[in-house]
Amino acid sequence: MRDxxxxxxxxxxxxxxxxxxxxxxxxxxAAGAGGGRKAWARRxxxxxxxxxxxxxxxxxxxxxxxxxxxxxxxxxTGGPELGxxxxxxxxxxxxxxxxxxxxxxxxxxxxxMNPLGLHIRSFGPPTAEELRHDFLWRIRRALPPPGYVxxxxxxxxxxxxxxxxxxxxPEATWRARYDEINEFERELTAGGVTVVKVMxxxxxxEQGERLLDRLTEPRKYWKYNPGxxxxxxxxxxxxxxxxxxxxxxxxxxxxxxxxxxxxxxxRDWAVAHLLRETFDTLDLGYPPADFDVAAERARLRGLRTxxxxxxxxxx
Amino acid sequence: MRDxxxxxxxxxxxxxxxxxxxxxxxxxxAAGAGGGRKAWARRxxxxxxxxxxxxxxxxxxxxxxxxxxxxxxxxxTGGPELGxxxxxxxxxxxxxxxxxxxxxxxxxxxxxMNPLGLHIRSFGPPTAEELRHDFLWRIRRALPPPGYVxxxxxxxxxxxxxxxxxxxxPEATWRARYDEINEFERELTAGGVTVVKVMxxxxxxEQGERLLDRLTEPRKYWKYNPGxxxxxxxxxxxxxxxxxxxxxxxxxxxxxxxxxxxxxxxRDWAVAHLLRETFDTLDLGYPPADFDVAAERARLRGLRTxxxxxxxxxx
Numbered sequence: 191m192r193d194x195x196x197x198x199x200x201x202x203x204x205x206x207x208x209x210x211x212x213x214x215x216x217x218x219x220a221a222g223a224g225g226g227r228k229a230w231a232r233r234x235x236x237x238x239x240x241x242x243x244x245x246x247x248x249x250x251x252x253x254x255x256x257x258x259x260x261x262x263x264x265x266x267t268g269g270p271e272l273g274x275x276x277x278x279x280x281x282x283x284x285x286x287x288x289x290x291x292x293x294x295x296x297x298x299x300x301x302x303m304n305p306l307g308l309h310i311r312s313f314g315p316p317t318a319e320e321l322r323h324d325f326l327w328r329i330r331r332a333l334p335p336p337g338y339v340x341x342x343x344x345x346x347x348x349x350x351x352x353x354x355x356x357x358x359x360p361e362a363t364w365r366a367r368y369d370e371i372n373e374f375e376r377e378l379t380a381g382g383v384t385v386v387k388v389m390x391x392x393x394x395x396e397q398g399e400r401l402l403d404r405l406t407e408p409r410k411y412w413k414y415n416p417g418x419x420x421x422x423x424x425x426x427x428x429x430x431x432x433x434x435x436x437x438x439x440x441x442x443x444x445x446x447x448x449x450x451x452x453x454x455x456x457r458d459w460a461v462a463h464l465l466r467e468t469f470d471t472l473d474l475g476y477p478p479a480d481f482d483v484a485a486e487r488a489r490l491r492g493l494r495t496x497x498x499x500x501x502x503x504x505x
Numbered sequence: 506m507r508d509x510x511x512x513x514x515x516x517x518x519x520x521x522x523x524x525x526x527x528x529x530x531x532x533x534x535a536a537g538a539g540g541g542r543k544a545w546a547r548r549x550x551x552x553x554x555x556x557x558x559x560x561x562x563x564x565x566x567x568x569x570x571x572x573x574x575x576x577x578x579x580x581x582t583g584g585p586e587l588g589x590x591x592x593x594x595x596x597x598x599x600x601x602x603x604x605x606x607x608x609x610x611x612x613x614x615x616x617x618m619n620p621l622g623l624h625i626r627s628f629g630p631p632t633a634e635e636l637r638h639d640f641l642w643r644i645r646r647a648l649p650p651p652g653y654v655x656x657x658x659x660x661x662x663x664x665x666x667x668x669x670x671x672x673x674x675p676e677a678t679w680r681a682r683y684d685e686i687n688e689f690e691r692e693l694t695a696g697g698v699t700v701v702k703v704m705x706x707x708x709x710x711e712q713g714e715r716l717l718d719r720l721t722e723p724r725k726y727w728k729y730n731p732g733x734x735x736x737x738x739x740x741x742x743x744x745x746x747x748x749x750x751x752x753x754x755x756x757x758x759x760x761x762x763x764x765x766x767x768x769x770x771x772r773d774w775a776v777a778h779l780l781r782e783t784f785d786t787l788d789l790g791y792p793p794a795d796f797d798v799a800a801e802r803a804r805l806r807g808l809r810t811x812x813x814x815x816x817x818x819x820x
Contacts, residue, residue: 243612251727251728254727255727293621296620296621297558297619297620297621300620300621301616301618301619301620303616303620304612304616305611305612305615305616305618305620305623305625306608306611306612306615306625306627306658308620308625310620310621310623312621343621398805401805402802402805405798405801405802405805408791408793408794409791411791411792411793411794411798412566412569412570412791412792413566414794414796414801416796416801416804419801419804419805422805476723476724476726476727477726477727478723478726479723479726479729481729481731483720483726486720486729486731486734487717487720489731489734490713490716490717490720490734490737
């Protein structure tokens with residue numbers, strides 16, 4: 191799946207127009223035989239999510255073993271400093287046009303994982319405080335702590351997307367950011383962060399349908415923003431900005447993947463699949479005991495007074 | 506359920522010894538008829554979780570409508586200031602003896618909700634920086650932003666539990682904290698935070714079984730801490746500390762609930778049920794459009810060039 195969906199590495203040109211947003215790379219031919227592909231894919235996301243849950247646990251356990259106490263501390267101030275000796279973390283970066291399905295992907299894919307090991311951060315327009323700093327300042331503060339799976343709902347890429355299309359900064363500024371992003375992501379990779387960047391690729395037609403849906407269903411009004419139409423009117427500019435970001439920002443270890451996303455069920459399945467393949471490369475396992483198991487069992491027995499101690503049936 | 510499990514309000518004595526950790530208050534007599542209560546309860550948690558997901562969305566939508574832009578900003582530095590004019594947030598505080606099932610409850614109950622609207626924070630032993638501040642400092646920083654459901658995995662109650670039993674601070678210090686906590690929680694409630702505090706109540710025998718399991722299954726070694734045995738040897742002191750905290754810290758609007766937790770499936774079902782009842786008291790709904798719906802539809806139509814615009818089938 192990683193090979194099928196990989197896009198843009200070190201200067202390769204990326205032609206988004208050549209990728210059909212309704213295509214389904216990697217979907218097994220037998221998927222949903224006798225049932226329907228959508229239902230099959232939804233079930234698969236649950237199955238993969240359970241596997242990802244086990245991988246999350248090993249990632250978390252390794253972090254706890256490496257730094258006793260740290261893994262259970264509150265990650266309230268963003269991720270700790272990076273360091274080559276630090277244990278692993280995984281970071282999924284999600285980008286998409288409006289209505290591209292970032293929220294839905296998180297709901298379905300992260301929803302099938304263990305919420306205790308997730309570190310989800312959404313990035314909106316920068317606040318006044320954030321604007322006083324470098325564009326990567328708020329990103330660094332939002333990194334997952336060791337042992338966690340981070341998910342970025344939008345990211346530093348907005349600073350070469352909306353910042354470029356809307357001319358929020360001079361061209362020289364956003365042009366310089368490609369190198370700054372590559373440098374930053376190399377730093378992440380060297381610091382033990384496994385980065386997976388996903389662009390959810392929808393068609394302009396599908397965006398139109400989804401916007402119309404938000405303007406038709408009162409329960410979805412809150413998701414609509416009149417600015418979405420302004421962005422839609424600059425569709426081609428955004429696609430060009432995406433294509434350049436994907437082509438220029440793919441340092442080794444922090445690749446971009448383009449997931450066709452007009453079909454929500456394929457999108458979720460593909461992202462879950464990409465995450466599982468990413469975890470498989472980490473070759474995780476459970477850490478050995480850092481205490482004397484026999485001695486601890488003896489201590490526990492010593493405390494078992496016989497009073498009220500018994501095997502307990504679950505059901 | 507709230508009535509059945511409620512414990513300790515404004516000085517009522519709480520007798521934990523009178524609550525059977527294997528009891529199942531509120532479980533329908535017909536639960537799992539023909540199938541097994543455990544399987545029934547597991548399914549119910551999924552069903553309730555989906556309902557909670559809808560409630561979460563309304564909570565989030567209300568926050569977004571009240572503060573455009575804020576709801577999508579990264580909550581990387583803890584919750585914003587409290588204020589009576591702020592929209593709602595929900596905070597579930599989980600406390601338990603070691604092996605009491607806090608992690609498992611979060612995995613199952615929060616795992617059935619939408620991860621995008623969750624703000625989960627775990628509290629371990631205070632860091633050097635945290636110790637330089639008042640005990641509530643790190644708690645305030647970890648509050649969920651408006652629109653989010655916060656979950657505290659341990660909390661400020663550790664400062665009247667382990668701090669008391671292990672004598673980490675003088676008695677006068679921890680005794681004063683009951684009032685400080687009540688004041689703090691009154692402030693939360695007044696500031697639009699709906700607080701639900703849950704003690705997962707396990708028996709000493711069940712804790713013994715679970716500790717033994719962690720010392721038997723190599724995949725669980727990482728969860729074991731020799732300090733757990735020390736705490737176990739002070740079981741009665743901890744139970745007394747819990748009983749006093751539950752009795753003394755139940756300001757109106759921030760009640761304690763005691764959930765019998767020897768049976769994991771009952772525990773998860775009961776916590777999910779408590780959350781649903783809590784949401785029901787909020788009387789949530791979707792906010793009206795803050796834009797001209799007809800005008801926006803016209804703008805969208807104006808951009809639909811006919812080229813590539815069509816109804817898209819999902820499957």
